[in-house]
Amino acid sequence: MSMVLFASVVRVRDGLPLSASTDFEQSKGVQEVKKYLKVLSKKLGQLPDRCTLKGVQYNIHFISSLGLGYMMICSENYPNVLAFCFLDELQREFITLYDTMRINIAVRPYSFIEFDNFIQKTKQRYNNPRSLSTKINLADMQTEIKLRPAHQLTMLDVGTVNGSVNAHAAPYKGIAPNQRLEPVTLPGIISCLLCVLCAALNLIRGFHAMENMFQCYLLVCCSGWRNLKSFLMLGLVCLCNLYLHELRNTWQILFHVTVAAFATLQTRMRQPQGKAPDYNV
Structure with a gap:
Protein backbone atom coordinates (compact mmCIF):
# COMPACT_ATOMS: atom_id res chain seq x y z
CA MET A 1 0.00 0.00 0.00
CA SER A 2 1.33 3.45 -0.98
CA MET A 3 1.59 5.70 2.07
CA VAL A 4 3.60 8.02 4.30
CA LEU A 5 4.87 6.06 7.30
CA PHE A 6 6.92 8.47 9.40
CA ALA A 7 7.96 12.12 9.44
CA SER A 8 10.21 14.29 11.58
CA VAL A 9 11.59 17.81 11.89
CA VAL A 10 15.24 18.23 12.88
CA ARG A 11 17.69 21.08 13.38
CA VAL A 12 20.36 21.07 10.67
CA ARG A 13 23.34 22.28 12.67
CA ASP A 14 23.34 19.37 15.13
CA GLY A 15 20.64 16.93 14.00
CA LEU A 16 18.54 17.57 17.12
CA PRO A 17 15.03 16.13 16.56
CA LEU A 18 12.45 18.84 17.25
CA SER A 19 9.26 16.93 16.44
CA ALA A 20 8.22 13.62 14.90
CA SER A 21 5.37 11.22 14.32
CA THR A 22 4.31 9.57 17.57
CA ASP A 23 3.37 6.24 16.03
CA PHE A 24 2.88 3.48 18.57
CA GLU A 25 2.61 0.62 16.08
CA GLN A 26 5.29 0.37 13.43
CA SER A 27 6.72 -2.58 11.58
CA LYS A 28 10.22 -3.83 12.25
CA GLY A 29 11.20 -2.64 8.78
CA VAL A 30 10.23 0.97 9.55
CA GLN A 31 12.14 0.83 12.84
CA GLU A 32 15.20 -0.37 10.94
CA VAL A 33 14.95 2.41 8.34
CA LYS A 34 14.78 4.98 11.15
CA LYS A 35 18.44 4.18 11.82
CA TYR A 36 19.32 5.49 8.36
CA LEU A 37 17.12 8.52 8.95
CA LYS A 38 18.97 9.27 12.18
CA VAL A 39 22.37 9.05 10.47
CA LEU A 40 21.23 11.34 7.66
CA SER A 41 19.83 13.87 10.15
CA LYS A 42 23.39 14.33 11.46
CA LYS A 43 24.67 15.05 7.95
CA LEU A 44 22.03 17.46 6.65
CA GLY A 45 24.48 20.36 6.66
CA GLN A 46 26.74 18.44 4.26
CA LEU A 47 24.00 17.33 1.84
CA PRO A 48 21.92 19.08 -0.86
CA ASP A 49 18.66 20.68 0.25
CA ARG A 50 16.48 18.04 -1.43
CA CYS A 51 17.45 14.38 -1.34
CA THR A 52 16.08 10.87 -1.74
CA LEU A 53 17.46 7.56 -0.48
CA LYS A 54 16.09 4.39 -2.03
CA GLY A 55 16.98 0.73 -1.66
CA VAL A 56 16.37 0.34 2.07
CA GLN A 57 12.97 -1.39 1.80
CA TYR A 58 11.29 2.00 2.08
CA ASN A 59 12.11 5.41 0.60
CA ILE A 60 13.55 8.31 2.58
CA HIS A 61 12.95 11.86 1.35
CA PHE A 62 14.01 15.10 2.98
CA ILE A 63 14.37 18.81 2.37
CA SER A 64 16.29 21.42 4.36
CA SER A 65 15.89 25.17 4.56
CA LEU A 66 16.56 27.99 7.04
CA GLY A 67 18.48 25.69 9.37
CA LEU A 68 15.75 23.05 9.58
CA GLY A 69 15.33 19.64 7.96
CA TYR A 70 12.03 17.91 7.19
CA MET A 71 12.37 14.16 6.76
CA MET A 72 10.01 11.31 5.96
CA ILE A 73 9.83 7.57 5.39
CA CYS A 74 7.33 6.28 2.85
CA SER A 75 6.59 3.09 0.95
CA GLU A 76 8.64 2.36 -2.17
CA ASN A 77 5.80 3.11 -4.57
CA TYR A 78 4.80 6.42 -3.02
CA PRO A 79 5.01 9.18 -5.70
CA ASN A 80 7.98 11.52 -5.32
CA VAL A 81 5.90 14.58 -6.13
CA LEU A 82 3.48 13.79 -3.29
CA ALA A 83 6.37 13.16 -0.92
CA PHE A 84 7.99 16.54 -1.53
CA CYS A 85 4.63 18.34 -1.42
CA PHE A 86 4.09 16.71 1.97
CA LEU A 87 7.48 17.92 3.22
CA ASP A 88 6.92 21.39 1.79
CA GLU A 89 3.62 21.62 3.67
CA LEU A 90 5.32 20.63 6.93
CA GLN A 91 7.98 23.25 6.31
CA ARG A 92 5.54 26.10 5.70
CA GLU A 93 3.50 25.27 8.80
CA PHE A 94 6.48 24.79 11.13
CA ILE A 95 8.22 28.08 10.29
CA THR A 96 4.85 29.84 10.68
CA LEU A 97 4.18 28.40 14.14
CA TYR A 98 7.62 28.61 15.77
CA ASP A 99 10.00 31.51 16.29
CA THR A 100 13.55 31.13 15.02
CA MET A 101 15.03 32.16 18.36
CA ARG A 102 13.06 29.49 20.20
CA ILE A 103 14.22 26.88 17.70
CA ASN A 104 17.86 27.92 18.04
CA ILE A 105 17.92 27.76 21.86
CA ALA A 106 16.13 24.40 22.13
CA VAL A 107 18.37 21.90 23.94
CA ARG A 108 16.08 18.92 24.59
CA PRO A 109 14.94 16.46 21.91
CA TYR A 110 11.33 16.80 20.74
CA SER A 111 10.85 20.25 22.26
CA PHE A 112 8.06 20.84 19.72
CA ILE A 113 6.39 17.43 19.97
CA GLU A 114 2.95 19.11 19.83
CA PHE A 115 3.61 19.73 16.12
CA ASP A 116 2.85 16.01 15.70
CA ASN A 117 -0.84 16.95 15.63
CA PHE A 118 -0.27 18.71 12.32
CA ILE A 119 1.99 15.91 11.05
CA GLN A 120 -0.69 13.31 11.73
CA LYS A 121 -3.42 15.31 10.01
CA THR A 122 -1.21 15.94 7.00
CA LYS A 123 -0.22 12.26 6.85
CA GLN A 124 -3.86 11.25 6.74
CA ARG A 125 -4.52 13.62 3.85
CA TYR A 126 -1.50 12.49 1.86
CA ASN A 127 -2.24 8.82 2.52
CA ASN A 128 -5.57 9.39 0.78
CA PRO A 129 -4.58 11.35 -2.38
CA ARG A 130 -8.22 11.57 -3.52
CA SER A 131 -8.92 13.88 -0.61
CA LEU A 132 -6.07 16.24 -1.50
CA SER A 133 -7.14 19.71 -2.55
CA THR A 134 -3.65 20.76 -3.67
CA LYS A 135 -3.67 19.77 -7.35
CA ILE A 136 -2.20 23.14 -8.38
CA ASN A 137 0.60 22.76 -5.83
CA LEU A 138 1.21 19.22 -7.04
CA ALA A 139 1.59 20.51 -10.60
CA ASP A 140 3.99 23.22 -9.45
CA MET A 141 6.04 20.72 -7.47
CA GLN A 142 6.16 18.32 -10.40
CA THR A 143 7.54 21.08 -12.59
CA GLU A 144 10.09 22.05 -9.95
CA ILE A 145 11.27 18.46 -9.54
CA LYS A 146 11.73 18.13 -13.31
CA LEU A 147 13.78 21.33 -13.42
CA ARG A 148 15.74 20.52 -10.25
CA PRO A 149 15.58 16.79 -9.46
CA ALA A 150 16.19 15.55 -5.93
CA HIS A 151 19.72 14.36 -5.26
CA GLN A 152 19.84 10.54 -5.19
CA LEU A 153 21.74 9.30 -2.15
CA THR A 154 23.45 5.92 -1.89
CA MET A 155 24.28 3.65 1.03
CA LEU A 156 27.80 5.11 1.03
CA ASP A 157 26.31 8.51 1.90
CA VAL A 158 24.69 6.93 4.96
CA GLY A 159 27.88 5.09 5.91
CA THR A 160 26.75 1.47 5.66
CA VAL A 161 28.56 -1.83 5.35
CA ASN A 162 26.65 -4.74 3.80
CA GLY A 163 23.36 -2.97 4.32
CA SER A 164 23.82 -2.15 8.01
CA VAL A 165 24.76 1.17 9.57
CA ASN A 166 28.51 1.46 9.95
CA ALA A 167 29.46 2.43 13.47
CA HIS A 168 32.90 3.52 12.20
CA ALA A 169 31.64 5.91 9.56
CA ALA A 170 33.21 9.36 9.46
CA PRO A 171 32.10 11.19 12.58
CA TYR A 172 29.74 14.11 12.30
CA LYS A 173 31.21 17.26 13.83
CA GLY A 174 28.00 18.81 15.07
CA ILE A 175 27.22 20.81 18.16
CA ALA A 176 25.69 18.65 20.88
CA PRO A 177 22.94 20.09 23.02
CA ASN A 178 24.17 21.48 26.34
CA GLN A 179 23.39 19.37 29.38
CA ARG A 180 21.15 21.01 31.95
CA LEU A 181 21.06 20.47 35.69
CA GLU A 182 18.00 19.86 37.80
CA PRO A 183 16.41 23.02 39.31
CA VAL A 184 18.21 24.48 42.32
CA THR A 185 16.54 23.56 45.60
Missing part, protein backbone atom coordinates in the same frame (compact mmCIF):
# COMPACT_ATOMS: atom_id res chain seq x y z
CA LEU A 186 16.19 25.83 48.66
CA PRO A 187 19.11 24.09 50.47
CA GLY A 188 21.18 24.64 47.32
CA ILE A 189 20.39 28.36 47.33
CA ILE A 190 21.28 28.59 51.03
CA SER A 191 24.52 26.72 50.36
CA CYS A 192 25.41 29.12 47.56
CA LEU A 193 24.75 32.16 49.77
CA LEU A 194 26.88 30.71 52.57
CA CYS A 195 29.73 30.10 50.10
CA VAL A 196 29.52 33.73 48.99
CA LEU A 197 29.62 34.79 52.66
CA CYS A 198 32.71 32.65 53.28
CA ALA A 199 34.34 34.09 50.16
CA ALA A 200 33.67 37.61 51.46
CA LEU A 201 35.22 36.70 54.83
CA ASN A 202 38.24 35.24 53.04
CA LEU A 203 38.57 38.10 50.56
CA ILE A 204 41.91 39.27 51.94
CA ARG A 205 43.31 35.74 51.58
CA GLY A 206 42.89 35.51 47.78
CA PHE A 207 43.08 31.82 46.89
CA HIS A 208 41.02 30.81 49.92
CA ALA A 209 38.16 33.04 48.68
CA MET A 210 38.43 31.58 45.19
CA GLU A 211 37.73 28.09 46.55
CA ASN A 212 34.36 29.21 47.87
CA MET A 213 33.45 30.96 44.61
CA PHE A 214 34.43 27.86 42.64
CA GLN A 215 32.14 25.81 44.86
CA CYS A 216 29.30 28.18 43.90
CA TYR A 217 30.18 27.68 40.23
CA LEU A 218 30.09 23.88 40.55
CA LEU A 219 26.72 24.07 42.27
CA VAL A 220 25.15 26.33 39.64
CA CYS A 221 26.78 25.21 36.37
CA CYS A 222 27.19 21.87 34.64
CA SER A 223 30.79 20.91 33.93
CA GLY A 224 32.79 17.78 33.46
CA TRP A 225 33.90 15.85 36.55
CA ARG A 226 31.68 17.97 38.83
CA ASN A 227 31.74 15.51 41.72
CA LEU A 228 35.51 15.08 41.63
CA LYS A 229 36.06 18.84 41.49
CA SER A 230 33.67 19.44 44.38
CA PHE A 231 35.49 16.93 46.59
CA LEU A 232 38.80 18.50 45.58
CA MET A 233 37.53 21.94 46.62
CA LEU A 234 36.36 20.51 49.95
CA GLY A 235 39.83 19.10 50.52
CA LEU A 236 41.47 22.44 49.69
CA VAL A 237 39.15 24.31 52.08
CA CYS A 238 40.08 21.88 54.87
CA LEU A 239 43.81 22.27 54.14
CA CYS A 240 43.58 26.08 54.06
CA ASN A 241 41.72 26.14 57.36
CA LEU A 242 44.33 23.80 58.83
CA TYR A 243 47.01 26.23 57.61
CA LEU A 244 45.12 29.17 59.18
CA HIS A 245 44.41 27.44 62.49
CA GLU A 246 46.54 29.94 64.41
CA LEU A 247 44.53 32.90 63.01
CA ARG A 248 41.08 31.40 63.67
CA ASN A 249 39.35 29.88 66.61
CA THR A 250 37.70 26.47 66.55
CA TRP A 251 34.22 27.81 65.79
CA GLN A 252 35.41 29.82 62.77
CA ILE A 253 37.23 26.82 61.33
CA LEU A 254 34.21 24.61 61.98
CA PHE A 255 31.92 27.13 60.24
CA HIS A 256 34.06 27.30 57.07
CA VAL A 257 34.52 23.53 56.87
CA THR A 258 30.81 22.88 57.48
CA VAL A 259 29.80 25.35 54.73
CA ALA A 260 32.25 23.71 52.32
CA ALA A 261 30.94 20.23 53.18
CA PHE A 262 27.33 21.41 52.78
CA ALA A 263 28.15 22.91 49.35
CA THR A 264 29.83 19.67 48.30
CA LEU A 265 26.75 17.69 49.36
CA GLN A 266 24.41 19.99 47.42
CA THR A 267 26.63 19.78 44.32
CA ARG A 268 26.56 16.00 44.57
CA MET A 269 22.76 15.95 44.96
CA ARG A 270 22.05 18.32 42.04
CA GLN A 271 22.32 15.91 39.12
CA PRO A 272 21.97 16.54 35.36
CA GLN A 273 18.43 16.29 34.08
CA GLY A 274 17.39 12.90 32.74
CA LYS A 275 17.07 12.21 29.03
CA ALA A 276 13.85 13.43 27.48
CA PRO A 277 11.33 10.71 26.67
CA ASP A 278 11.41 9.48 23.07
CA TYR A 279 7.60 9.77 22.70
CA ASN A 280 7.60 6.44 20.82
CA VAL A 281 9.21 8.00 17.76
Whole structure:
Protein backbone atom coordinates (compact mmCIF):
# COMPACT_ATOMS: atom_id res chain seq x y z
CA MET A 1 0.00 0.00 0.00
CA SER A 2 1.33 3.45 -0.98
CA MET A 3 1.59 5.70 2.07
CA VAL A 4 3.60 8.02 4.30
CA LEU A 5 4.87 6.06 7.30
CA PHE A 6 6.92 8.47 9.40
CA ALA A 7 7.96 12.12 9.44
CA SER A 8 10.21 14.29 11.58
CA VAL A 9 11.59 17.81 11.89
CA VAL A 10 15.24 18.23 12.88
CA ARG A 11 17.69 21.08 13.38
CA VAL A 12 20.36 21.07 10.67
CA ARG A 13 23.34 22.28 12.67
CA ASP A 14 23.34 19.37 15.13
CA GLY A 15 20.64 16.93 14.00
CA LEU A 16 18.54 17.57 17.12
CA PRO A 17 15.03 16.13 16.56
CA LEU A 18 12.45 18.84 17.25
CA SER A 19 9.26 16.93 16.44
CA ALA A 20 8.22 13.62 14.90
CA SER A 21 5.37 11.22 14.32
CA THR A 22 4.31 9.57 17.57
CA ASP A 23 3.37 6.24 16.03
CA PHE A 24 2.88 3.48 18.57
CA GLU A 25 2.61 0.62 16.08
CA GLN A 26 5.29 0.37 13.43
CA SER A 27 6.72 -2.58 11.58
CA LYS A 28 10.22 -3.83 12.25
CA GLY A 29 11.20 -2.64 8.78
CA VAL A 30 10.23 0.97 9.55
CA GLN A 31 12.14 0.83 12.84
CA GLU A 32 15.20 -0.37 10.94
CA VAL A 33 14.95 2.41 8.34
CA LYS A 34 14.78 4.98 11.15
CA LYS A 35 18.44 4.18 11.82
CA TYR A 36 19.32 5.49 8.36
CA LEU A 37 17.12 8.52 8.95
CA LYS A 38 18.97 9.27 12.18
CA VAL A 39 22.37 9.05 10.47
CA LEU A 40 21.23 11.34 7.66
CA SER A 41 19.83 13.87 10.15
CA LYS A 42 23.39 14.33 11.46
CA LYS A 43 24.67 15.05 7.95
CA LEU A 44 22.03 17.46 6.65
CA GLY A 45 24.48 20.36 6.66
CA GLN A 46 26.74 18.44 4.26
CA LEU A 47 24.00 17.33 1.84
CA PRO A 48 21.92 19.08 -0.86
CA ASP A 49 18.66 20.68 0.25
CA ARG A 50 16.48 18.04 -1.43
CA CYS A 51 17.45 14.38 -1.34
CA THR A 52 16.08 10.87 -1.74
CA LEU A 53 17.46 7.56 -0.48
CA LYS A 54 16.09 4.39 -2.03
CA GLY A 55 16.98 0.73 -1.66
CA VAL A 56 16.37 0.34 2.07
CA GLN A 57 12.97 -1.39 1.80
CA TYR A 58 11.29 2.00 2.08
CA ASN A 59 12.11 5.41 0.60
CA ILE A 60 13.55 8.31 2.58
CA HIS A 61 12.95 11.86 1.35
CA PHE A 62 14.01 15.10 2.98
CA ILE A 63 14.37 18.81 2.37
CA SER A 64 16.29 21.42 4.36
CA SER A 65 15.89 25.17 4.56
CA LEU A 66 16.56 27.99 7.04
CA GLY A 67 18.48 25.69 9.37
CA LEU A 68 15.75 23.05 9.58
CA GLY A 69 15.33 19.64 7.96
CA TYR A 70 12.03 17.91 7.19
CA MET A 71 12.37 14.16 6.76
CA MET A 72 10.01 11.31 5.96
CA ILE A 73 9.83 7.57 5.39
CA CYS A 74 7.33 6.28 2.85
CA SER A 75 6.59 3.09 0.95
CA GLU A 76 8.64 2.36 -2.17
CA ASN A 77 5.80 3.11 -4.57
CA TYR A 78 4.80 6.42 -3.02
CA PRO A 79 5.01 9.18 -5.70
CA ASN A 80 7.98 11.52 -5.32
CA VAL A 81 5.90 14.58 -6.13
CA LEU A 82 3.48 13.79 -3.29
CA ALA A 83 6.37 13.16 -0.92
CA PHE A 84 7.99 16.54 -1.53
CA CYS A 85 4.63 18.34 -1.42
CA PHE A 86 4.09 16.71 1.97
CA LEU A 87 7.48 17.92 3.22
CA ASP A 88 6.92 21.39 1.79
CA GLU A 89 3.62 21.62 3.67
CA LEU A 90 5.32 20.63 6.93
CA GLN A 91 7.98 23.25 6.31
CA ARG A 92 5.54 26.10 5.70
CA GLU A 93 3.50 25.27 8.80
CA PHE A 94 6.48 24.79 11.13
CA ILE A 95 8.22 28.08 10.29
CA THR A 96 4.85 29.84 10.68
CA LEU A 97 4.18 28.40 14.14
CA TYR A 98 7.62 28.61 15.77
CA ASP A 99 10.00 31.51 16.29
CA THR A 100 13.55 31.13 15.02
CA MET A 101 15.03 32.16 18.36
CA ARG A 102 13.06 29.49 20.20
CA ILE A 103 14.22 26.88 17.70
CA ASN A 104 17.86 27.92 18.04
CA ILE A 105 17.92 27.76 21.86
CA ALA A 106 16.13 24.40 22.13
CA VAL A 107 18.37 21.90 23.94
CA ARG A 108 16.08 18.92 24.59
CA PRO A 109 14.94 16.46 21.91
CA TYR A 110 11.33 16.80 20.74
CA SER A 111 10.85 20.25 22.26
CA PHE A 112 8.06 20.84 19.72
CA ILE A 113 6.39 17.43 19.97
CA GLU A 114 2.95 19.11 19.83
CA PHE A 115 3.61 19.73 16.12
CA ASP A 116 2.85 16.01 15.70
CA ASN A 117 -0.84 16.95 15.63
CA PHE A 118 -0.27 18.71 12.32
CA ILE A 119 1.99 15.91 11.05
CA GLN A 120 -0.69 13.31 11.73
CA LYS A 121 -3.42 15.31 10.01
CA THR A 122 -1.21 15.94 7.00
CA LYS A 123 -0.22 12.26 6.85
CA GLN A 124 -3.86 11.25 6.74
CA ARG A 125 -4.52 13.62 3.85
CA TYR A 126 -1.50 12.49 1.86
CA ASN A 127 -2.24 8.82 2.52
CA ASN A 128 -5.57 9.39 0.78
CA PRO A 129 -4.58 11.35 -2.38
CA ARG A 130 -8.22 11.57 -3.52
CA SER A 131 -8.92 13.88 -0.61
CA LEU A 132 -6.07 16.24 -1.50
CA SER A 133 -7.14 19.71 -2.55
CA THR A 134 -3.65 20.76 -3.67
CA LYS A 135 -3.67 19.77 -7.35
CA ILE A 136 -2.20 23.14 -8.38
CA ASN A 137 0.60 22.76 -5.83
CA LEU A 138 1.21 19.22 -7.04
CA ALA A 139 1.59 20.51 -10.60
CA ASP A 140 3.99 23.22 -9.45
CA MET A 141 6.04 20.72 -7.47
CA GLN A 142 6.16 18.32 -10.40
CA THR A 143 7.54 21.08 -12.59
CA GLU A 144 10.09 22.05 -9.95
CA ILE A 145 11.27 18.46 -9.54
CA LYS A 146 11.73 18.13 -13.31
CA LEU A 147 13.78 21.33 -13.42
CA ARG A 148 15.74 20.52 -10.25
CA PRO A 149 15.58 16.79 -9.46
CA ALA A 150 16.19 15.55 -5.93
CA HIS A 151 19.72 14.36 -5.26
CA GLN A 152 19.84 10.54 -5.19
CA LEU A 153 21.74 9.30 -2.15
CA THR A 154 23.45 5.92 -1.89
CA MET A 155 24.28 3.65 1.03
CA LEU A 156 27.80 5.11 1.03
CA ASP A 157 26.31 8.51 1.90
CA VAL A 158 24.69 6.93 4.96
CA GLY A 159 27.88 5.09 5.91
CA THR A 160 26.75 1.47 5.66
CA VAL A 161 28.56 -1.83 5.35
CA ASN A 162 26.65 -4.74 3.80
CA GLY A 163 23.36 -2.97 4.32
CA SER A 164 23.82 -2.15 8.01
CA VAL A 165 24.76 1.17 9.57
CA ASN A 166 28.51 1.46 9.95
CA ALA A 167 29.46 2.43 13.47
CA HIS A 168 32.90 3.52 12.20
CA ALA A 169 31.64 5.91 9.56
CA ALA A 170 33.21 9.36 9.46
CA PRO A 171 32.10 11.19 12.58
CA TYR A 172 29.74 14.11 12.30
CA LYS A 173 31.21 17.26 13.83
CA GLY A 174 28.00 18.81 15.07
CA ILE A 175 27.22 20.81 18.16
CA ALA A 176 25.69 18.65 20.88
CA PRO A 177 22.94 20.09 23.02
CA ASN A 178 24.17 21.48 26.34
CA GLN A 179 23.39 19.37 29.38
CA ARG A 180 21.15 21.01 31.95
CA LEU A 181 21.06 20.47 35.69
CA GLU A 182 18.00 19.86 37.80
CA PRO A 183 16.41 23.02 39.31
CA VAL A 184 18.21 24.48 42.32
CA THR A 185 16.54 23.56 45.60
CA LEU A 186 16.19 25.83 48.66
CA PRO A 187 19.11 24.09 50.47
CA GLY A 188 21.18 24.64 47.32
CA ILE A 189 20.39 28.36 47.33
CA ILE A 190 21.28 28.59 51.03
CA SER A 191 24.52 26.72 50.36
CA CYS A 192 25.41 29.12 47.56
CA LEU A 193 24.75 32.16 49.77
CA LEU A 194 26.88 30.71 52.57
CA CYS A 195 29.73 30.10 50.10
CA VAL A 196 29.52 33.73 48.99
CA LEU A 197 29.62 34.79 52.66
CA CYS A 198 32.71 32.65 53.28
CA ALA A 199 34.34 34.09 50.16
CA ALA A 200 33.67 37.61 51.46
CA LEU A 201 35.22 36.70 54.83
CA ASN A 202 38.24 35.24 53.04
CA LEU A 203 38.57 38.10 50.56
CA ILE A 204 41.91 39.27 51.94
CA ARG A 205 43.31 35.74 51.58
CA GLY A 206 42.89 35.51 47.78
CA PHE A 207 43.08 31.82 46.89
CA HIS A 208 41.02 30.81 49.92
CA ALA A 209 38.16 33.04 48.68
CA MET A 210 38.43 31.58 45.19
CA GLU A 211 37.73 28.09 46.55
CA ASN A 212 34.36 29.21 47.87
CA MET A 213 33.45 30.96 44.61
CA PHE A 214 34.43 27.86 42.64
CA GLN A 215 32.14 25.81 44.86
CA CYS A 216 29.30 28.18 43.90
CA TYR A 217 30.18 27.68 40.23
CA LEU A 218 30.09 23.88 40.55
CA LEU A 219 26.72 24.07 42.27
CA VAL A 220 25.15 26.33 39.64
CA CYS A 221 26.78 25.21 36.37
CA CYS A 222 27.19 21.87 34.64
CA SER A 223 30.79 20.91 33.93
CA GLY A 224 32.79 17.78 33.46
CA TRP A 225 33.90 15.85 36.55
CA ARG A 226 31.68 17.97 38.83
CA ASN A 227 31.74 15.51 41.72
CA LEU A 228 35.51 15.08 41.63
CA LYS A 229 36.06 18.84 41.49
CA SER A 230 33.67 19.44 44.38
CA PHE A 231 35.49 16.93 46.59
CA LEU A 232 38.80 18.50 45.58
CA MET A 233 37.53 21.94 46.62
CA LEU A 234 36.36 20.51 49.95
CA GLY A 235 39.83 19.10 50.52
CA LEU A 236 41.47 22.44 49.69
CA VAL A 237 39.15 24.31 52.08
CA CYS A 238 40.08 21.88 54.87
CA LEU A 239 43.81 22.27 54.14
CA CYS A 240 43.58 26.08 54.06
CA ASN A 241 41.72 26.14 57.36
CA LEU A 242 44.33 23.80 58.83
CA TYR A 243 47.01 26.23 57.61
CA LEU A 244 45.12 29.17 59.18
CA HIS A 245 44.41 27.44 62.49
CA GLU A 246 46.54 29.94 64.41
CA LEU A 247 44.53 32.90 63.01
CA ARG A 248 41.08 31.40 63.67
CA ASN A 249 39.35 29.88 66.61
CA THR A 250 37.70 26.47 66.55
CA TRP A 251 34.22 27.81 65.79
CA GLN A 252 35.41 29.82 62.77
CA ILE A 253 37.23 26.82 61.33
CA LEU A 254 34.21 24.61 61.98
CA PHE A 255 31.92 27.13 60.24
CA HIS A 256 34.06 27.30 57.07
CA VAL A 257 34.52 23.53 56.87
CA THR A 258 30.81 22.88 57.48
CA VAL A 259 29.80 25.35 54.73
CA ALA A 260 32.25 23.71 52.32
CA ALA A 261 30.94 20.23 53.18
CA PHE A 262 27.33 21.41 52.78
CA ALA A 263 28.15 22.91 49.35
CA THR A 264 29.83 19.67 48.30
CA LEU A 265 26.75 17.69 49.36
CA GLN A 266 24.41 19.99 47.42
CA THR A 267 26.63 19.78 44.32
CA ARG A 268 26.56 16.00 44.57
CA MET A 269 22.76 15.95 44.96
CA ARG A 270 22.05 18.32 42.04
CA GLN A 271 22.32 15.91 39.12
CA PRO A 272 21.97 16.54 35.36
CA GLN A 273 18.43 16.29 34.08
CA GLY A 274 17.39 12.90 32.74
CA LYS A 275 17.07 12.21 29.03
CA ALA A 276 13.85 13.43 27.48
CA PRO A 277 11.33 10.71 26.67
CA ASP A 278 11.41 9.48 23.07
CA TYR A 279 7.60 9.77 22.70
CA ASN A 280 7.60 6.44 20.82
CA VAL A 281 9.21 8.00 17.76
